[in-house]
Amino acid sequence: MLHKLSSKIKILVGNFNLNDGPYNVFDENIILLLNEISKEILNNKTCKKFPDLITFGFWCRKSNIIKILNNYNFFKNRMGRGTVLHIAPSNVPTNFAYSMVFGLLSGNNNIVRLPSKNFIQVKILCEILKKLSTKKFYKKSFNRLLLIKYENSDLISSKLSQNVEARIIWGGDITVNKFKTFKTKPRCIDLAFANRYSISLIDSNKLAKLNPSNLSSLTKKFYNDSYTMDQFGCSSPNSIFWLGKNNFAKKKFWFELSNIVNREYDLDLSGANKKISNLMNFTLSRKRNFKLNIKNFNLITLKSKKLNFDNFENINFGTFFEIDLDNINQLKEYTSEKLQTITYYGMDFEIIKKFIINNRVKGIDRIVPVGRAFDLTPEWDGVDIIATLSRTIGI
Amino acid sequence: MLDYKTLYNTDPFGLNIKKKDPWYLENQKKLCLYHYKNSKNYKLILDNIFKSISKVKKISNLPFIHTSLFKNFNLISINNNKNISTFNSSGTSNSKRSKINLDPKTSLLQTKALSIIFSKIMNKDKDIFFIENKNFFNSVEAMSAKGAAIKGFGQLCKRKYFILDRNNRINFSILKNYLKKNKNKEFIIFGFTSSIWFNLLKEAKRQKIKFKKNQGILVHGGGWKKMYNLKVDNNKFKNEIKNVFGLKQVYNYYGMIEQTGSVFLECEKGFFHCSTFSDVFIRNSRLKLSKIKEKGLIQTLSLLPLSYPGHNILTEDIGIIHGIDDCSCGKKGKYFSVLGRVPEAELRGCSDVT
Numbered sequence: 001m002l003h004k005l006s007s008k009i010k011i012l013v014g015n016f017n018l019n020d021g022p023y024n025v026f027d028e029n030i031i032l033l034l035n036e037i038s039k040e041i042l043n044n045k046t047c048k049k050f051p052d053l054i055t056f057g058f059w060c061r062k063s064n065i066i067k068i069l070n071n072y073n074f075f076k077n078r079m080g081r082g083t084v085l086h087i088a089p090s091n092v093p094t095n096f097a098y099s100m101v102f103g104l105l106s107g108n109n110n111i112v113r114l115p116s117k118n119f120i121q122v123k124i125l126c127e128i129l130k131k132l133s134t135k136k137f138y139k140k141s142f143n144r145l146l147l148i149k150y151e152n153s154d155l156i157s158s159k160l161s162q163n164v165e166a167r168i169i170w171g172g173d174i175t176v177n178k179f180k181t182f183k184t185k186p187r188c189i190d191l192a193f194a195n196r197y198s199i200s201l202i203d204s205n206k207l208a209k210l211n212p213s214n215l216s217s218l219t220k221k222f223y224n225d226s227y228t229m230d231q232f233g234c235s236s237p238n239s240i241f242w243l244g245k246n247n248f249a250k251k252k253f254w255f256e257l258s259n260i261v262n263r264e265y266d267l268d269l270s271g272a273n274k275k276i277s278n279l280m281n282f283t284l285s286r287k288r289n290f291k292l293n294i295k296n297f298n299l300i301t302l303k304s305k306k307l308n309f310d311n312f313e314n315i316n317f318g319t320f321f322e323i324d325l326d327n328i329n330q331l332k333e334y335t336s337e338k339l340q341t342i343t344y345y346g347m348d349f350e351i352i353k354k355f356i357i358n359n360r361v362k363g364i365d366r367i368v369p370v371g372r373a374f375d376l377t378p379e380w381d382g383v384d385i386i387a388t389l390s391r392t393i394g395i
Numbered sequence: 396m397l398d399y400k401t402l403y404n405t406d407p408f409g410l411n412i413k414k415k416d417p418w419y420l421e422n423q424k425k426l427c428l429y430h431y432k433n434s435k436n437y438k439l440i441l442d443n444i445f446k447s448i449s450k451v452k453k454i455s456n457l458p459f460i461h462t463s464l465f466k467n468f469n470l471i472s473i474n475n476n477k478n479i480s481t482f483n484s485s486g487t488s489n490s491k492r493s494k495i496n497l498d499p500k501t502s503l504l505q506t507k508a509l510s511i512i513f514s515k516i517m518n519k520d521k522d523i524f525f526i527e528n529k530n531f532f533n534s535v536e537a538m539s540a541k542g543a544a545i546k547g548f549g550q551l552c553k554r555k556y557f558i559l560d561r562n563n564r565i566n567f568s569i570l571k572n573y574l575k576k577n578k579n580k581e582f583i584i585f586g587f588t589s590s591i592w593f594n595l596l597k598e599a600k601r602q603k604i605k606f607k608k609n610q611g612i613l614v615h616g617g618g619w620k621k622m623y624n625l626k627v628d629n630n631k632f633k634n635e636i637k638n639v640f641g642l643k644q645v646y647n648y649y650g651m652i653e654q655t656g657s658v659f660l661e662c663e664k665g666f667f668h669c670s671t672f673s674d675v676f677i678r679n680s681r682l683k684l685s686k687i688k689e690k691g692l693i694q695t696l697s698l699l700p701l702s703y704p705g706h707n708i709l710t711e712d713i714g715i716i717h718g719i720d721d722c723s724c725g726k727k728g729k730y731f732s733v734l735g736r737v738p739e740a741e742l743r744g745c746s747d748v749t
Contacts, residue, residue, distance in 0.1 A: 172746030232744025270740040272680040277463045297681045
């Protein structure tokens with residue numbers, strides 16, 4: 001079926017004769033292949049220029065995959081479902097690679113639609129995969145992979161959707177809704193990653209106890225979480241909820257962050273134009289006053305009593321809401337099913353977990369320490385990706 | 396309110412920065428306060444984003460609003476809606492158009508300012524040609540940026556000629572006959588830059604028409620995007636137009652629907668000049684002032700808008716200031732170039748943006 005559309009599909013790795021049947025989960029050959037990919041990345045000079053590639057390189061090492069495997073001791077009699085279609089987001093270069101690895105580890109064959117933009121990271125990874133695919137030892141494993149690109153085409157997307165056992169759809173509401181219109185097999189399982197937002201929860205009294213170098217390293221972590229993708233990552237915090245009333249500590253935190261931003265953040269004229277435009281449009285659409293600090297254009301903070309988090313997806317490029325809480329239960333009114341990650345500092349995650357359960361909160365699918373917003377794990381957005389993409393044989 | 400009488404009796408390009416700035420600051424402040432009192436939306440922006448106006452000591456520290464607000468909100472500074480006419484931007488590349496609420500008073504100020512800025516080029520002795528058809532003022536476009544320009548320039552000149560026929564084809568014989576009857580008489584052609592290039596010039600070339608040297612002056616404004624795509628710059632544009640139409644002078648101007656009237660006229664050295672009605676700043680990616688000869692986002696100021704808060708705008712254009720008071724053309728004030736529209740930001744993140 002794909003052959004007919006072949007003129008419009010560009011194959012980067014693999015061929016249309018993809019395997020059909022599923023495999024065991026955590027297949028040993030796959031783990032070896034991933035380790036080989038890791039080596040290639042970490043030994044490649046060009047890769048060193050791309051922190052996201054290096055992160056992926058470390059992530060797919062054998063030792064790390066074994067760590068992941070060890071979390072799946074509950075797996076009994078498990079194998080893949082068949083073929084998974086991955087729709088990668090167009091704006092994040094390495095996301096497809098993680099998605100692909102989840103598909104392989106869960107025992108499936110994989111068709112991966114790569115980002116439409118020509119990211120160098122994608123090109124390098126494809127070159128590495130191509131190189132490894134010529135090695136005899138990995139040949140079988142590569143029969144499980146097909147990496148493709150095509151211009152937006154409902155015809156191709158719908159054909160691809162009809163013939164797979166599962167789909168992972170990244171790219172937010174627009175892409176998810178589009179793909180939901182295509183017919184699939186009745187038993188096809190969709191992992192759909194919609195638009196989400198994320199926040200940070202920090203205890204200012206605990207912050208006050210940090211020595212300067214620890215405060216600086218915590219702030220750097222917060223910087224990475226939020227500024228890496230201009231605050232557009234769904235797990236990047238768009239606000240800080242403060243516990244504790246230590247205003248001096250808060251000030252020190254913002255001051256430290258401001259220094260890091262001035263040193264490392266590089267907004268271009270396009271970004272600056274978008275940022276000021278969004279901020280002013282936001283101001284008028286809310287029709288309510290807030291307290292805004294714009295001393296440093298690259299680090300804007302907004303204080304407001306009432307906030308509706310559903311409509312501020314457009315506040316980015318280093319703009320943060322600040323909300324003071326007397327206790328964690330006050331967080332409830334700011335939560336919604338769209339809230340994805342809480343990055344926290346100065347408290348036990350058990351407290352946040354209890355808050356979610358006691359308040360029967362719909363959102364909040366991740367609680368991770370500040371600095372780990374971008375750690376892509378098999379548990380993402382409230383689903384266990386590897387468990388969902390595999391099937392259990394009841395005995 | 397503002398002292399418009401003095402403004403209209405001053406040489407628009409005659410004040411040096413030392414003389415102009417204190418006076419301009421004072422008048423812009425008055426204008427800010429006026430809009431602050433009369434426009435709810437403007438007040439929201441100022442209260443939330445800027446420092447109090449009374450503390451401002453430099454023109455560059457006065458609050459500005461982003462041009463996109465005119466696309467998404469109704470910005471108006473008078474209670475009486477009766478005499479308001481609404482103008483729209485031409486809306487070329489972006490789908491949403493700006494909406495400008497114009498009252499008769501502001502409209503009059505704009506026409507006066509335009510006549511003063513163009514006083515050395517246009518006056519009631521000269522006739523003007525538009526690349527439109529006779530029914531233009533009854534068309535939808537009459538209330539667009541183009542309409543505002545045609546109305547404005549039309550009022551400055553003696554007779555208006557429309558050189559498109561009913562089917563919007565260019566009728567060159569109107570111009571030919573005029574030249575036969577009016578040898579050595581100065582006249583004006585006005586059009587949007589892209590329309591001059593893609594309609595007038597293209598059609599003349601297709602029909603292999605070439606005019607003898609005459610006393611014609613072309614005045615044109617508007618976006619260069621399509622021309623830049625074809626690598627047509629200001630020089631090439633001027634040369635080709637002069638060559639085919641035999642014109643003696645071509646003047647470009649930089650203007651926008653939000654600040655009709657106080658346009659920035661190009662001098663013979665090829666730079667846009669601020670007048671006493673206007674000012675310009677260039678801002679870098681931190682929205683701080685760029686140095687002279689450093690590029691950035693263009694911010695434009697005007698003393699004319701009363702019925703809507705369009706007196707201080709951050710545009711989406713990129714430009715560069717070349718100098719102040721020292722242009723070799725002899726005009727005083729800041730002079731600058733426009734380099735084009737700022738590209739759309741590359742959005743990163745998990746959500747696809749199409």
